[in-house]
Each structure stands twice: as structure tokens, then as C-alpha cells.
Amino acid sequence: MDSDQQQTGLDWFRAAVPYVAAHRDRTMVIAIAGEAAQAPEFPALLRDIAQLRALGPRVVLVHGARPQIEARLRERGLTPRYAQGLRVTDAQALEAVCDAAGRLRLHIEGLLSRNLGSPSVAGTRLRVASGNFVTARPLGVRGGVDFQFTGEVRRVDTLAIQRLLDDGQIVLLSPLGYSPTGEVFNLSGEDVATQVALALKADKLVFLTEAGPLRDEHHDTLAQLTVPAAERILAGDQPLPEELANHLRSAVEVCSIRDLRVHLVDRHVDGGLLIELFSRRGIGTLVSREPVERLRAATMDDVGGIFDLIQPLESEGILVRRSREHLELEVDCFQVLVADGLIIGTAALYAFPEVGTVEIACLALHPDYRGGGRGDQILEHMEALALKRGHRRVFVLTTRTAQWFQERDYRPGSVTDLPPGRQALYNQARNSRVFVKDLA
Numbered sequence: 001m002d003s004d005q006q007q008t009g010l011d012w013f014r015a016a017v018p019y020v021a022a023h024r025d026r027t028m029v030i031a032i033a034g035e036a037a038q039a040p041e042f043p044a045l046l047r048d049i050a051q052l053r054a055l056g057p058r059v060v061l062v063h064g065a066r067p068q069i070e071a072r073l074r075e076r077g078l079t080p081r082y083a084q085g086l087r088v089t090d091a092q093a094l095e096a097v098c099d100a101a102g103r104l105r106l107h108i109e110g111l112l113s114r115n116l117g118s119p120s121v122a123g124t125r126l127r128v129a130s131g132n133f134v135t136a137r138p139l140g141v142r143g144g145v146d147f148q149f150t151g152e153v154r155r156v157d158t159l160a161i162q163r164l165l166d167d168g169q170i171v172l173l174s175p176l177g178y179s180p181t182g183e184v185f186n187l188s189g190e191d192v193a194t195q196v197a198l199a200l201k202a203d204k205l206v207f208l209t210e211a212g213p214l215r216d217e218h219h220d221t222l223a224q225l226t227v228p229a230a231e232r233i234l235a236g237d238q239p240l241p242e243e244l245a246n247h248l249r250s251a252v253e254v255c256s257i258r259d260l261r262v263h264l265v266d267r268h269v270d271g272g273l274l275i276e277l278f279s280r281r282g283i284g285t286l287v288s289r290e291p292v293e294r295l296r297a298a299t300m301d302d303v304g305g306i307f308d309l310i311q312p313l314e315s316e317g318i319l320v321r322r323s324r325e326h327l328e329l330e331v332d333c334f335q336v337l338v339a340d341g342l343i344i345g346t347a348a349l350y351a352f353p354e355v356g357t358v359e360i361a362c363l364a365l366h367p368d369y370r371g372g373g374r375g376d377q378i379l380e381h382m383e384a385l386a387l388k389r390g391h392r393r394v395f396v397l398t399t400r401t402a403q404w405f406q407e408r409d410y411r412p413g414s415v416t417d418l419p420p421g422r423q424a425l426y427n428q429a430r431n432s433r434v435f436v437k438d439l440a
Helices: 003-023 042-054 066-075 091-116 158-166 189-200 227-235 242-257 272-278 300-315 324-333 374-388 402-406 420-425
Strands: 027-032 058-063 134-138 151-156 170-173 176-178 184-186 204-209 224-226 261-266 285-288 293-297 334-339 342-352 357-365 393-398 433-438
Touching: 003 272, 003 342, 027 042, 027 189, 042 058, 042 091, 042 170, 042 272, 058 091, 058 158, 058 189, 066 091, 091 170, 091 176, 091 184, 134 184, 134 189, 151 176, 151 189, 158 170, 158 189, 170 189, 189 204, 189 242, 204 242, 204 272, 224 227, 227 242, 227 285, 242 261, 242 285, 261 272, 293 374, 300 324, 300 334, 300 342, 300 357, 324 334, 324 342, 334 374, 342 374, 342 420, 357 374, 374 393, 393 402, 402 433
Parallel strands: 027 058, 027 204, 058 170, 134 176, 204 261, 224 285, 357 393
Antiparallel strands: 134 151, 176 184, 261 285, 293 334, 334 342, 342 357, 393 433
């Protein structure tokens, strides 16, 4: 490995560390389709899931089995029957369902067991547990169709699953459910994953999709969606692949009931699951009840994050150096832009009430989040905050971003335009330019 590759790996690791800490002991439900098990890269995917568990999250893995069931039916000379988008499962089909799901579960357990002993996760003592944790009920007759042994989730044994997760085990669930009278029902893997995530009050529900990423009209991956935005897509004229539409409906359902995050990740991308969960940009679509990014007042707990964010800009001479102690003293002046629990932007507001003026200072964004209007979002937020506090004029000092502020209606000023107290602190060596704006 050359030095450039080493540096790239080191940079990725450093960027991932905050996410490792944020995801530790969090419950994640991961859903994979049966098609994934037929792909040559399936062992690598399960290795990623094993590595994910080794990093600290509590993992429930739910698998589908549609192509495996179809194959078992063909072997028996049976024709698959569908109605209203659901499989009609008679007694003969149920035998094929149990055979396919059981074989696939054992296959997954075997691959996970092998991966748990690999050098990348060896010594972690991870185990895989399966069981009759899902109680089901029959769909019954719908639209004149008797679905027979096709069912839906009735109840999840959360206590049993939690005990296994507490013990550090990966819980593996098949698309089967059991009635209190001992009957077996064929379930939708989507339904199992969704209801288990709700019952466990999981932090994340991840769908590893076969249809690729969810894209906008420009064919770019949609990185984030709120529930209303997802509902608009589902109600829109642009048709979605059936799988993506189902995942998006599930995301809307769970996010409307509980405040959790749903990720739609392209299964075909090597390492896509880890990239989505442990990098700032990710590769998939994150659906949430509220916007993932939000601006709020900084607290003492944010000092470390602010310090780490602005330190590179201070080293380049773009921002004035501030020590941790300085930030602790002035933390009440700061606002932070937070994404998934991490600080990605910040700015400070320093008031000079004797002249009714405020300074907007230390406006910074993490490099991975520059663009997309976030700088404007922070600036507008700070201006609105100044107005709310009764200030009609703001000023900024900058050495590198003069044009950016001028494009936002800031006019050039001079040191004499600064409040007397700020003039006394002006650093002649930096020779910062002064820009002023009168607020409406």
C-alpha cells in the first residue's frame, strides 16, 4: 500500500469515528431481498453486516425469499399464484415456502458464522440467533380472494429479541410467522422488517434495495426526504419500481408512527451499507419525520464539535483562532447546524447593544456539506436571529469570502463603521474587509 492509499484510509477512518460512536448500542433492522442471496457478492455483504455488528450497533437482519420460493415451486411443478400484489399460499405452496425460507436461513447463518471468524472481526464473539419471534395472523379473504396461509405480522416478541441483542447476538428473522395454535404463515419480508423496527423502537431501518437508488428528475440520488416529500413522490406521476415504492411506503409508515431513520441503500454497491452509515455523504436515501439537518443554539456539549469544525479553517488563516476555553466562554453566542447528531456548520452572533448592531462571525461548514444552500441557510438564520433580538444592522469581517457576502446584499464598509468596542479589537495584521447590511 502506497502513502496516498494509506492517507486515504486514514482520512476515511477519522471521518468514520464520530459515526462509530453515534451508532454504538443503537438498534438497526436491516432488510435484504431474496435476490441478494443469489448474487456472487452476497458473502461480502454478510461480511459487511458482521463488521457492522462488531462496531457496536445491535443488529436485526430480516431476509426475503421470493426467488427461492419460486424455485421450490417450480421443482414441485406448481404455478405461483398472486393477487393484489401478494402471494396466495395454499398448503402445497406453504411447503415450498418453509423449505425455501429454512434453507436460506441456514445458508445465511453459515455465511455469517464464517465471517464472524474472519480476521476483520475475529475475537468479537458474535453469534447468530433465529427463532419464532413473530406471531402472525392470516390475511383472510380480501377482494374475494382467499389468501389461505399468507399472513401478516400480529405481534413481535420484543422481550426475547432484546435479550438476544443485549447478549451481543445478531438476530436473523425469516419471512415466516406462527399463530398461537401452531400454524405457519408466509409473510412479506417488508412487513416483518417494518413491524419489528416499530416494535423494537429501533433507531434505524435499512432496506438494501435491488432496484438501485431513489433518484430525482436529474437522475441524481435523493440523499434525504422528509415524510411529506416521500408522500409527494408516491403520489406523483413518475412511476417507481415496485420494490422502491414499497420501501418508500414502509418508510412513510414507520416515520409517521415513530421518530426513526429509514435508509434506502443500493445493495449492488460494494460496501454500500458501511458507506451509508459511516460517512457524511452516504450513498442512499435517508427518510425521516423531520429534516435531518437542523439549526439550533449551541450548548456546552457542542464545544468539541465546533472546535473540530473550525480548526482547519483557522489553520488556513480563514478564521480567527479560538481555543476550547474561548469557545466555552462564548458558546451562548453560537448556533450549530446538526446532521444525524454531528455538527456540520456553525456561526456566532456577537451583539453590540449600545449601537444596535451585531457581528456575524465564525461562519463555517464542513467541506462535505458545502453547497446545497447551507451557507445561505445559516446566514439567513443568523440575520433572523439578529432581527428577533432587536438589531437592525449586521456586519461581518472576512479575508476570503468578500464576493459571497456582496452577492447577499452586504455592502463594503470600513473599520470606522464598526462599533467602538469592535474597532478596539480589530486585527490590523489580518486586514479583514468589513461588510455591512441593514436588515428589513
